Amino acid sequence: MSGPDFSSLRSAMVSNQLRTNKVTDAAVLAAMASVPRELFAGEGQGAVCYRDTMVPLGEGRALNPPIATGRLLGVARPRFGEKALVVGSATGYVAALLAEMGCAVTALEESPALVARAQVATVEGPLAAGWPEAAPYDLIYIDGAVERVPDAIVDQLAEGGRLVGAVNERGVTRLVIGRRAAGGFGLDIFADVETAVLPGFAPAPAFTF
Template sequence: MTPTTDAAHAMRHAMVASQLRTNSVNDARILEAMSTEPRERFLPEQHREIAYRDTLLPLNGGRRHNSPLVIGRLLTEAHVASGEKVLVIGAAGGYSAAILADVAGSVTALESDPELAALAREALAGKAGVTLVEGPLNQGWAADAPYDLIVIDGAVEEVPEGVMAQLKDGGRVATGIVDRGVTRLATGRKSGSHFSLVPFADIECAVLPGFEKAKTFQF
């Protein structure tokens, strides 16, 4: 079921007040966008009634949709600037791309699952500043590179070199990482050929497939 307009409005503002403001989501632009964008519209219909719960939600192919807190923390720590060019990897239904479009203005949203891409295409229809593209998540989207910021909307074991090559020098990444079975949120900045991620919060985060580290041989 989809909540009524009034119910969704109340739940959205409760989410901002109780989940985000109390947990270091303090960028006024991110808070404004998340209090405005109807999160339920970016979710499969069977989950729209619980769109504002502080939990991960199941999606196609074993994927999961991140909680509002994960998205709020990632985008806050990304320090998004107006006019920046952003790539979202793992767009799912398009929610994080919509938030970024409200703040940055130019967003490429990459999704690999056809059904999720169809959902995002419908949800983002008429949304200025967002281009939805389909392809393997672990390859990024070189056609629109270079980017000021890459947001990986999920946790990965590593960021592929091919994705890093799509960043401008000085560009940033905001992502979840998988570290010995624990998911953390992290950010990093590219400087020449150097890049490293610095974790800033241990939070349950949806794991994206296709970003596994190559297994090393052990005796």
């Protein structure tokens, strides 16, 4: 018995999930139609990874739904030759998409088990620290929801650089984009979409007497 037709599943994902949900950037659609998403899922989850849902990867982590990835890349507008950092790269799907779009990508993951399974070159370290060795970045993509974006990561953005990801507000994950300018840095929410929550980003506990 033949296996799933992954090429057809990718085409359906683009047509039925992305195009119908405000993902219109031609470069993003082309990359997501080209990169084999099944390679980044767990064993036996190849067909499942094309559904509009999170796919467990183990270690408490998950491959985010296609719509979350598509919407974030769509607002990020990666450009050929830009330096990009993927925080929480897991098995490397978003890093592979950015590379397909012509970016010079640093994929950062803190789980040794996920680093071992990654399909792209990956550096290992605490997610909340970013990867200052290759900074500054034109684009930082946080691949999951965090309770806060640490200053350490914002500081790794180039002037005019963009940061995309999600914030976790009382159990609701909201997609955000921010830009660094001379006046500072701020995040704008643009959609409520389910995403996996990344570890290690809880706010520091408030000091009490």
